[in-house]
Amino acid sequence: MVADDAGDLYSFGGFNVQVSADDGELSREPEWQKYKPLFQELWKFNWRTKRWRKLKTSGDVPDKLVSHCMCYWNGKIFMYGGTGMPYGESSSNKLTIYHIAKNYWEIVEPVSDPSRSPVEMYRHEIALFNNKLYLFGGSTSHAYYAFDEAASETVTDKVTFEVTIGDQNVGKIELGLFGKKAPRTVENFLAFAGEGVNGKKYEGSIFHRVIKDFMIQGGDVVNGDGTGSVSKFGSTFEDELPSHKHSVPGLLSMANRGPNTNGSQFFLTTVLTPWLDGKHVVFGKVLDPASMNVVREIEKTKVDRNSNKPFKTVKIVRSSVKNLAPSEQFTTDIGSQ
Structure with missing residues (x-):
């Protein structure tokens, strides 16, 4: 979850263990049918109205929906890493930017040798400082087995x-x-x-x-x-x-x-x-x-x-x-x- 300059909150993805994979109410949701039991959803909380709203987005919407990291800068949300299901067995090293004004996701491809990119993991921390993106930590599933x-x-x-x-x-x-x-x-x-x-x-x-x-x-x-x-x-x-x-x-x-x-x-x-x-x-x-x-x-x-x-x-x-x-x-x- 991240906050923008106005203090509004953005939350992406997630997993609810209380929801059945065959939940009737969600059966009409295409994102749920594709990624269940994960949620490929971006929500915004408006501090002025105190209401949550599900945003309709397009572009390269991330499919690693759990344990990713996010930060905000200049009208954009930067998201990195994450995992899908089974938990920890399919991770990512992709950097994706969400352009808030356009409701659009975009993958940022590194220009360096792919072999020098970070290993695909989840549970990172991310920060922006002086126009540089810093990535720290990360984990793989076998550490928990x-x-x-x-x-x-x-x-x-x-x-x-x-x-x-x-x-x-x-x-x-x-x-x-x-x-x-x-x-x-x-x-x-x-x-x-x-x-x-x-x-x-x-x-x-x-x-x-x-x-x-x-x-x-x-x-x-x-x-x-x-x-x-x-x-x-x-x-x-x-x-x-x-x-x-x-x-x-x-x-x-x-x-x-x-x-x-x-x-x-x-x-x-x-x-x-x-x-x-x-x-x-x-x-x-x-x-x-x-x-x-x-x-x-x-x-x-x-x-x-x-x-x-x-x-x-x-x-x-x-x-x-x-x-x-x-x-x-x-x-x-x-x-x-």
């Missing part, structure tokens, strides 16, 4: 993918691999990330399947469309289960067609995906915020609605491997066990 079962894993190797979307280089994804937890899976991945297997390798391959608020998938070094797969050990190899849960975004996991059908295909999660636990082998993670921002850029690319294949080719143009000496290995948090 099962502290008593917090898990960590040893990173034994690193793989770095340099990625392009169309003709644009969007940066590098640095992955840490769990060679002690899933040695055979890691050995297979390193083979394709490095020199390759029988001429087939990740360098030059594409991310053929992208699903927003779920994952990005690549590694089809045979056909490039998700129909092909091969492993260092033959056509397939067995699962190394039990593995870690898919309890945080940014985990590296094996794609498969069922039990013990691992090959070259893999995916990177962009949200919590607990329904995959026990079915797919987690064997690594994205190591840093800049790398996760590149994953988010891939996640946002437009795709064919039937195949989930990006319209612009998302390609791994370079792939490199670093085997860590015992003294270089380190532990990293991976959420809950």
